[in-house]
Amino acid sequence: MKKFTNFEIARLLRNVAVSYQLKDEKKYRFQIIAYNKAADAIEVSPVQLQDIYLEEEKLDKISGVGPSIAAHIQELFNKGRVDHFQDIMKGVPEAIFPLLDVPNFGPKKAYKIVSIFKLSDPDTVTEEVEKLANSGRIAELEGFGKKSEEDLLTGITQFKEGKTKSNRMALPFAHAIGEQIVDYLKKNPKVKRVEMLGSLRRMRDTIGDVDLAVASNDAGNVIDYFVKYPRIERLIEKGPVSASFVANGGAQIDLMVQSEKRFGALLQHFTGSKQHNVALRERAVRSGFSLSERGIKEVKSGRLHEFANEKDFYKFLGLPYIEPELREDRGEIDAALRQAQGKFPGLPKLIEVTDIKGDLHTHTNFNIEPSHDLGKNSMQEMTEKARSMGYEYIGFADHNPSTSGHNADDITKLIKKRGKEIEHLNESNKDVRVYNLLEIDILPNGDLPLNNEQLNMLEGAIVSLHSAFTQDREKITQRILKGLSHPKVRIFGHPTGRLINSRAGADADWDSIFSFCRQEDIALEINSASQRLDLSDVMVKRAIEAGCRVIIDTDSHSVEGFSMMKYGVAVARRGWCEKRNVVNTLPGKEFEKWMLK
């Protein structure tokens, strides 16, 4: 039987919503909302539905999934299809669905074009529409025109360049672009405040557009200045209070300007997430308030309250300030409410970058003839860098020597030689404690490529997956548990092995793995490397709820890599981590006790 991922299920539910919308938007208004809401919830769910369905049939535990949709999903797992969905989707041409991922195409336009021109092949529909548009046939349709035909062509061009509605940049890449433009904007004296918005401000692991907000009482001046940004590639639009352009190799940058006295409401609104805002508004509307980017309106009198900062906005609603990283409708509003009433547990006191005392997963250029890549900088240079970061300790975790070109004696010699080098370093550097670690592959059968003697020459081991990610669940779970079982193992490096936009992580029984890590006090790594950010935010939340501790590392292969720490910390914050949940916030002596346990 085919397995369905959460992503596929979410897509199916969205297609059902679209079908309802095309059949009778008024009549099915609330089904449309319900199906889309369920899709949103399932897409971000930390557990794969296919798993909980097999284990305990608790699908409607997910908020937004009720008895009806849960039953349909059960049917999907059992039969591979859902009769009710097929009924609803009857008469809706299959060829519209691929178009829905193309910018500027919505259900109505896609449906109109596909049915009038009788397009039926989902695989070629995008090219066919492009041809029609190029020959001017779309502009002739009622409700379309020359301009909308152009917009659709622009959308198709973007789509072909890889910018689908669902394709997103990795956070560090988008954040770096955002920072550059923020710096640029700050040079304009009319700019009173600048903030990033949307998923970028919430530090989500992937980002669509780079959205920015400026507080200023001279919007025209700021917009003119904004569109003169030197790295601009193509201007998209420029209005009196907002503008957009493409820059830095295809990223879309949007700016909104608002007066200082309303800046708080703008910030709150466009930081989102959508789900957080919807939940907030549903609560507010029951008390007679309507929330928007302009402020909070009293519905009866129509009086608008304005807010210069977000803190006051939340305060007006009777809530403490909620950090952007928590605004995902994952329980933060209830927690804020409890906190306001003096009940427990309230909002977490999130970890800060300045709490970090060391980076344990770094690679040096010491040639240990490793199984994977070397770092670029020397042990000395890496230590200097750690000192300049204010760290109390650092771990060198070069990859283990490759087993192909070496016999056991060679490997022992290499590890010994490297150990001596680190000893020397510790004698000459009294203020930064250097740990002698290695990053060791968990081989496909769960063995480690080092023997006991070799492992015992280390102060600790990071173990991680670097191959065979697609083993089935049972096999990969046993493999990981076996790999973690040596007493020298202190850290499970980038646990799922996912690469953003290119490789799904391992499909393992994470509950069992978390429970083992808790027992052995092994830290689960949050790896800050751009394409990894692994564990992910939802997995971190699950891990600490299971009683585990995490460690935030950069996996630096050069001194430049150290600056990635803030992204790992962001993942931790999104996973509701406090300082106490993260082992590398411990002061030197306590950390040593944990590492050498």
Place this chain on the structure above:
DNA sequence: GCCGTTTTCGGCCCGACTGTTTTCAGTCG
């Protein structure tokens, strides 16, 4: 179709922008 600090029934978030239109439909965030 979902859900509960007015509710197991009767509600269900808000607004901007654009283009094609003479008052609104579609898309987006």
